[in-house]
Structures are given as C-alpha cells and as structure tokens.
Amino acid sequence: MTAATHGPVRMTRQRAAVADALQGVEEFRSAQQLHEVLRSRGDTVGLATVYRTLQALVDGGDVDVLRTDDGESVYRWCARREHHHHLVCRRCGRTVEIDGPTVEAWAHRVGEEHGFADIDHTVELWGTCASCLAALRNATPEA
Amino acid sequence: MTAATHGPVRMTRQRAAVADALQGVEEFRSAQQLHEVLRSRGDTVGLATVYRTLQALVDGGDVDVLRTDDGESVYRWCARREHHHHLVCRRCGRTVEIDGPTVEAWAHRVGEEHGFADIDHTVELWGTCASCLAALRNATPEA
DNA sequence: CCCGATTTTGACAATCATTCTCAACAGCGC
DNA sequence: GCGCTGTTGAGAATGATTGTCAAAATCGGG
16 A cells, blocks of 8 residues: 555666665665765765655665664665664664574564564664774774 | 763752653653643643653663654653563553563674674564454454 | 656755753752 | 752754655657
8 A cells, every 4th residue: 555556667867876876885874875975976866856765665675774873764775685684883884684593583482472463573783893993993092 | 971061960840740750651652742741740841851851861771762663762661770672562552571681692792793892782572462462353353 | 759648856845853042940058 | 048050941943854846757659
C-alpha cells in the first residue's frame, strides 16, 4: 500500500546520480552529505529529490538507514540485502557489516519467554574506528 | 565538560513534578506527552523545562531514552539503573527490562576485532505482547 | 524524430521536535 | 528577610525532513 499508486517508474539523471553516489562511499551518509557530494561532483540534484530518492531506495531494500545519536538519518548501500547489523564509527561513519546469529537466537528466545510474538530487533554497534582514534590523539593531546 | 560549570542543584516544584509523572507510567513517553500529563494534572510546567529536566534525568542515569521509528525521543523511569535493554510491545508500549550479558560480550568482542574503541551498542527488542496478540486475534480472525 | 500523457523535479514554504535566549523568578544558606 | 545563583518560561531560533505546485523531463507510440 506504499507504491502501486503510481504508474511506471522512470529512470532519471537524478536517481542514477544518487544511487551512484551512494555506491561510491563505504560509510553511512546523511541526505545532506550526499547532496553535497553530488554538488561537488557537478551533478545538480535538488535536496528534496535526494530525500525522495533515498526513501525509495530504502523501501526497495537496496539501502539501509539508521539514526545517529542526534536523530539524523544516515544511509548506506550495503553489500548484502540479507539481514545484518552494523559496526559504525560515530565520528567518520566508516562501517563494517556484521552477522549476529547468536543475537538473533537470543532476541527470539527472550521475546518468547515474555509471551511476545513477531519479535523484531534493533542491534547496532557504535565506536571510534582505528584511524579516527589516531586522529583524535593528535588533535587532542590532553584535556 | 557537560556539568561542573554550575553550582549546587536545586529542587524545584517543576523537577519534582516531571520526575513524579514519569514514575507514574510504565511505558516510554515522549516529552510532549509528559508535558500534557502534567498539564492535565494541574502541574504547570513549561515545555522547555520538561525537556531540560528529562535531559538531566537521562544524564543522571535515572531515566532511559530511546528513539521511535519517526525520530521522537521517548523516556522511561526504569527500575534498574544498571545497563539493560528493553522488550517493547510495538502496539501498546508495554515494556520489559531485560539483561543481555551475552550480547554485551559479543558487542565488545566484535568491536575490538575490527579495531574500534569506545564500543557502545543499541539493542532493543520489539514485538507484540500476549494481551495485544489476543486482542488482535479477536479483531482480525484472519487476513 | 516528435507528441503527449504522466511522472519527476526543484525552489521554497511549511512542519515539528528540540534547543536557545534572557529577563523575571525562586531555592536556600545566612 | 536578603541576596547570590540556579531555574523557569514564553517565544524566537534551529535544523532536518516533508509538502506544494508549476515547469521540465521521461518514454512509448505514431
């Protein structure tokens, strides 16, 4: 009930640009950041269009989205479409896709133990990656 | 670098009211919802003050906060101050506090394996609680 | 190659939760 | 009660995201 209200989907320069830009980065990026990337690349795409396209990609399952601590949505074109989690650098966005078979089982078991059904889970790891750690050490010798 | 810039903390009618309202509900509630609860109770507290107080309570470790799908922050005065996760009914908001020792260890190990430091994790479970399940069965015999 | 029906775009306004501003106000130790 | 400060609140400001709608672009058909 989300699509089907529209006719055929058209391929446009803007959509191709957004998809391409997203596939060109390894990190999770906000809509605004991607808009800037496109801009600096020479691809002129309206900010609203970037948002619309990203939403469509998420709905289509091509892109993963999650929220940062301050509530901003960040997007990433993940290698695998299957269910997985992320280890994200909270400073630069660098991301590692990870599995969590143990977690899946645990989540399901805990849910059933409490009489809950249709268990779904949110599991994301945040940290500071090695290079950002080094950068921080240089920039801030001490407090 | 967040506190320590201020002197002694003062107990005010507003702070007591917010804390009390929060302890009066079992579910996660948004700042705006709490503001409304206070209002209907007769406690006049400015919205900004509700936000400030909630933030302080979160910082103090008395209250847990998490984000709903649409990015709104919701708060809950949890029974235990120690680190824990939540199993939340996506229909009625009923919440069960849960431990996840295995998950903690797993999160930390995965982080280190990839050279990340200061690992933090977001682990929340969503499901449909028993009573909501029954209610749904009555309302919707089948699809 | 051009047309036309229909989908998309983009500049800008509108939302909305949350934070900021700052003068008036209220704890609390004396 | 006094005064020093931390606190409040009304409203402005912020900032990401979404809505509006006329102009522009897609693409199948002629």
